[in-house]
Amino acid sequence: xxxxxxxxxxxxxxxxxxxxxxxxxxxxxxxxxxxxxxxxxxxxxxxxxxxxxxxxxxxxxxxxxxxxxxxxxxxxxxxxxxxxxxxxxxxxxxxxxxxxxxxxxxxxxxxxxxxxxxxxxxxxxxxxxxxxxxxxxxxxxxxxxxxxxxxxxxxxxxxxxxxxxxxxxxxxxxxxxxxxxxxxxxxxxxxxxxxxxxxxxxxxxxxxxxxxxxxxxxxxxxxxxxxxxxxxxxxxxxxxxxxxxxxxxxxxxxxxx
Amino acid sequence: xxxxxxxxxxxxxxxxxxxxxxxxxxxxxxxxxxxxxxxxxxxxxxxxxxxxxxxxxxxxxxxxxxxxxxxxxxxxxxxxxxxxxxxxxxxxxxxxxxxxxxxxxxxxxxxxxxxxxxxxxxxxxxxxxxxxxxxxxxxxxxxxxxxxxxxxxxxxxxxxxxxxxxxxxxxxxxxxxxxxxxxxxxxxxxxxxxxxxxxxxxxxxxxxxxxxxxxxxxxxxxxxxxxxxxxxxxxxxxxxxxxxxxxxxxxxxxxxxxxxxxxxxxxxxxx
Numbered sequence: 001x002x003x004x005x006x007x008x009x010x011x012x013x014x015x016x017x018x019x020x021x022x023x024x025x026x027x028x029x030x031x032x033x034x035x036x037x038x039x040x041x042x043x044x045x046x047x048x049x050x051x052x053x054x055x056x057x058x059x060x061x062x063x064x065x066x067x068x069x070x071x072x073x074x075x076x077x078x079x080x081x082x083x084x085x086x087x088x089x090x091x092x093x094x095x096x097x098x099x100x101x102x103x104x105x106x107x108x109x110x111x112x113x114x115x116x117x118x119x120x121x122x123x124x125x126x127x128x129x130x131x132x133x134x135x136x137x138x139x140x141x142x143x144x145x146x147x148x149x150x151x152x153x154x155x156x157x158x159x160x161x162x163x164x165x166x167x168x169x170x171x172x173x174x175x176x177x178x179x180x181x182x183x184x185x186x187x188x189x190x191x192x193x194x195x196x197x198x199x200x201x202x203x204x205x206x207x208x209x210x211x212x213x214x215x216x217x218x219x220x221x222x223x224x225x226x227x228x229x230x231x232x233x234x235x236x237x238x239x240x241x242x243x244x245x246x247x248x249x250x251x252x253x254x255x256x257x
Numbered sequence: 258x259x260x261x262x263x264x265x266x267x268x269x270x271x272x273x274x275x276x277x278x279x280x281x282x283x284x285x286x287x288x289x290x291x292x293x294x295x296x297x298x299x300x301x302x303x304x305x306x307x308x309x310x311x312x313x314x315x316x317x318x319x320x321x322x323x324x325x326x327x328x329x330x331x332x333x334x335x336x337x338x339x340x341x342x343x344x345x346x347x348x349x350x351x352x353x354x355x356x357x358x359x360x361x362x363x364x365x366x367x368x369x370x371x372x373x374x375x376x377x378x379x380x381x382x383x384x385x386x387x388x389x390x391x392x393x394x395x396x397x398x399x400x401x402x403x404x405x406x407x408x409x410x411x412x413x414x415x416x417x418x419x420x421x422x423x424x425x426x427x428x429x430x431x432x433x434x435x436x437x438x439x440x441x442x443x444x445x446x447x448x449x450x451x452x453x454x455x456x457x458x459x460x461x462x463x464x465x466x467x468x469x470x471x472x473x474x475x476x477x478x479x480x481x482x483x484x485x486x487x488x489x490x491x492x493x494x495x496x497x498x499x500x501x502x503x504x505x506x507x508x509x510x511x512x513x514x515x516x517x518x519x520x521x522x523x524x525x526x527x528x
Contacts (some may be wrong), residue, residue, distance in 0.1 A: 137365075
């Protein structure tokens with residue numbers, strides 16, 4: 001009993017300590033961000049390419065099929081009420097408000113987040129970060145901040161592309177496969193989907209972008225510098241990001257209702 | 258050889274431990290301006306840790322380290338970075354930045370710290386690469402280099418800003434005889450021609466004799482002996498003799514602390 005109380009106490013203090021360090025780390029990244037955005041935007045562009053452009057294929061393929069499957073589900077339910085014209089609306093709402101940001105963030109964690117964590121972890125394990133320190137170059141500023149900002153910028157763009165391609169997938173199923181009238185399909189979307197709905201999607205994708213990039217660079221920077229350590233850190237990036245995204249999704253949705 | 262009149266780096270009563278293991282226990286050491294100082298010792302005596310302490314990648318628990326009379330523990334980050342710009346360090350594995358090619362790796366410190374023109378940077382980088390014999394490898398990526406080549410590129414990078422102090426962490430390990438000869442000559446030449454102070458961490462007794470002015474032999478958290486390579490070679494201390502002549506028996510035990518062998522084999526160590 002006494003042992004378990006002590007374990008809970010130790011784990012609790014360890015959690016608080018780690019969470020505090022995580023917040024300080026976030027503040028450090030924010031502190032250097034304006035300087036990098038102004039002075040070394042070339043580094044950020046490179047990371048937008050690495051995190052964003054290289055994730056495009058996976059995001060577009062997934063977006064297409066998620067949109068298509070939403071249209072299938074929507075059509076089969078709407079047709080029971082002779083409301084097939086609303087197929088596009090159902091798919092658009094689900095994509096823009098929920099699945100676009102959430103799915104993109106989880107795909108981003110799997111594709112770009114793991115790449116960031118393992119790259120930074122290996123740089124640490126092979127003394128590249130120490131070498132930078134010795135060359136009087138701050139590795140947080142030079143390596144972590146551009147990667148963090150690259151992810152933050154790429155995420156909303158990817159989510160928008162996911163939703164756009166998803167709508168195209170819904171169009172293929174609704175209009176091309178089930179012969180829903182193309183004018184009604186798009187007009188219903190235009191009339192029903194409001195700016196507030198799109199704003200909700202943008203807010204979510206921005207928050208998820210910060211969370212996913214922050215977790216990825218944090219895990220990389222705090223990797224135990226061994227092969228096993230890098231492997232564990234990469235796994236943790238995906239798991240923690242997925243959980244954090246779903247919790248944030250609930251909180252933002254509740255706040256914006 | 259440079260001016261020996263003043264002390265460049267002074268380590269005073271240094272104490273440092275990792276977990277329960279005491280690495281340094283009151284270590285004292287002075288490195289003079291312009292000399293090539295070798296730090297030697299059996300594996301696990303903390304040679305690399307000492308380098309990291311001298312460059313403040315680690316902080317001592319007790320004691321102080323002075324570079325040109327300034328206690329480096331008191332420096333702000335900006336002052337520390339200013340001080341580090343006078344250092345060049347060659348890491349054991351080279352530590353080249355894997356996303357940049359050889360040319361960009363060597364150019365990295367110049368691009369980060371200076372506003373030199375592209376043409377001038379190219380000129381300096383090619384000069385340094387030429388000095389290590391790898392001008393032809395400028396476009397290669399680090400993954401395409403052999404261990405020896407990576408070490409030479411790292412050396413070119415370490416000296417590209419013309420530092421006052423060059424630190425080599427195990428520069429001779431795993432090199433073929435040709436690369437080894439090149440590195441040894443470079444260490445010597447830079448010290449002679451440019452008056453650079455060099456600190457070399459190594460196990461290699463033979464190579465130390467050819468490059469070092471003075472050697473420090475670390476053992477049990479302290480400097481066990483110091484002097485010119487010849488003085489160490491002829492020293493009376495058993496520890497120094499064991500290390501310099503590579504003898505298995507002596508004060509440094511071959512076996513790490515372990516329970517009694519016979520007892521352990523018979524499964525009785527816990528009885």
